Amino acid sequence: MTLLDLKIGQLGRVEEVSGERSFRRRLLELGLVPGTEVRVLRVAPFGDPLELGARGCRLSIRRKEAAEIRVTAVGPS
């Protein structure tokens, strides 16, 4: 499953980040390395972008890129 498959507020764990190199590198630098816990906190008006919570900070990325982040669900939804 990808980040998009997580329900809002559901805890997931990063398995793999793919996508364009500079974007992927930046996400990895921000701590979204495999094993890191992440939540989708909300979706912006018009359905995009998403707000993520990971490592005690808030990030926003778009749906298209969120689909490149493979996760496993950790907690219940």
Next chain:
Amino acid sequence: MNQVVPTAPDVLLLVGNPNVGKTSLFNSLTGSRARVGNYPGITVDRRSGRAGARLADGTTRELELVDVPGTYSLAARSHEEQITLGAVLGMGSKARPSVLVAVVDAAQLSRCLYLVAQLIELRIPLVVALNMADEAGRAAPEPAALERLLGVPVVTTNGQTGLGGEELLRRAAELALGPPQLPLFHVPYPEALRRDLDRVVESLPPAWRSNVERDRALALWALSSLDEHDELVDIPVELRDRVTEVLASGRDVDLEISASRYGAIDALLAQLELGDAEQRLQVTERLDRVLLHPVSGFVAFLLAMLVVFQTLFAWADPAISLIERAISSLQQFLVEALPHGILTDLLVEGVVLGVGNVIVFLPQILLLFFFIGLLEDSGYMARIAYLMDRIMRALGLHGRAFVPLLSGFACAVPAILATRTLERKRDKLLTMMVVPLMTCSARLPVYTLIIGALFPVDSFVGLPTQGLLMVGMYVFRLIISFLAAWVLGRTAIRGRAVPLILELPPYRRPRLGPTVRMMREKAAQFLSEAGTVILAATIVLWALLSFPRAGENVASDCRPSQLAGTAKSSSRAPLPACSAESNSRQSARLDNSYGARLGKTLEPALAPLGFDWKIATGIIGAFAAREVFISTMALVYGIGEVDDEALPLRDRIRQERRADGQPVYTPLVGLSLMIFFALACQCMSTLAVVKRETNGYKWPAFLFVYMTALAYACSFIVYQGGSLLGF
């Protein structure tokens, strides 16, 4: 005898992630007036300042502090990101730093330590400033414990209270004086990666080589930064080739590097046994539930914008009237006190009028920047980028570009400079071409003048007409800018869109200090621009409109009595007897002037927009800067009726009549004129900055031509369409 050897002070570099309070700490250490904001990437310029470190032996050591743009990593893709590495290593002409200060957010330690890990690898003496510990609460580590694990000094700091500043400077100075630092923290990279690093080290240019650790750190930097798409400069071909070769091996270097670093960081943090960092985000979370909600968030956003713009007009008006009256009084005083002649005319009709008509708009500028400061400092600016991203993406820009565009509402010049925060050249270029379409503060004077003079102070469905018109102009500009971005992004400035990564910093109570500091800076900036470009242009135009001079002796004879008449009565008093004759003479002089001749030459071209030659002359003047339109119009009418020059320009415009007695300025002409001003690129400063940022004349020329064409077309449609509809 002791010989005094003048030595340059040690250079201290402040490095850190965006939004960790770095600039605030820099200000508190140096007492400098650098700007502080709460939007990621607000620190764009290189700021420096001096500070004295008090050593344990009682002596003071002078330090030169440099504030480096905030960054999450040394790895770079663009030339701008490369600045951090260049500054840290002292590449180019900049002084080599003696000590680095890594400013970290105590509540976001893992992410901040990612940068610290890279700085440690460079083996430049390092001090960690543990910032925002109060905000982090139980998530903040004990500085001593962190120091033990990292093997570099850790000092708790607070940029707002000044806490830890002295200790930070002292420990930094001690490091500069002392033996090489031996950090304990180190990242164990996989064996295969280390072998690759050694191969890359062999290809480093000799000038970059130093000790083994730094060579490896630079090899790491090269491996994670270089590829065929990067925009980095001065990278030797040999190094590029070697990196390409290593990357071609098929291993996932980026993942290996970041996972190794985070592995080491997570292990370190586990030893610190910190509290939950989510704790501090509770308030932010509660606020975001409302402010980022698809419905209430959008409503709040629109309301916030409406409040900002209505306030600009409701609150600024009393101050504007006060300034207008003061300028009138000064002009009258000068005319009475000084001997008649060309110098007095220059002073009164050129200098005082020009400067006065610019100062009059300070209240609005201050208010606008008050709001911008609050938005940035509170963290809401990043939310605006989040809320607007979907719309911005449709234009081929990302949410982050909204901030330069929003800054464009104040002034295109800083907004164009702010495009540096964008990662890609293409995004920068597109934003630069669109920003001048935003309603910059220099256009506000024109809008205010026209709306104030030509539209009634009543209300429409319970809302004030003038405020609605103003909001309407902003919305119009927004739509046109978006259309322009959409078209340009698909024609002249093509390129693929780049993914968005936006940090949403925690909300913080906006502080008045930094906001007031910014307001002061912006006001000073506006005034200094007014003092140079605008004043010079006003004087040149005064000359254009005054020469060749004819029949001035008669006009001068009339003057004292007219002035007496104006001085003792209110500005709306009927004109003194001899003024009609003077008027015609003065008008005749203006008719013959070089400027008016040019205006008349342009009149046929501008007539379809509803503009007469006086407006055309004002537009000519406005090419120096939009706000010059005001002083030119004042000058145009000031010359036309000397006795009447003390009247505020608004009244004068209302009274202006065509030959057939019809008012020159109908609301439709006003609208057409506002639209022309909204879209035409009449700002030399903007063009100059674009020239500098794009390094050539191509883009400023393009900007000028496309905006002027757009302005003409839109005004034409509005005026002709409005006339057909009977307005």
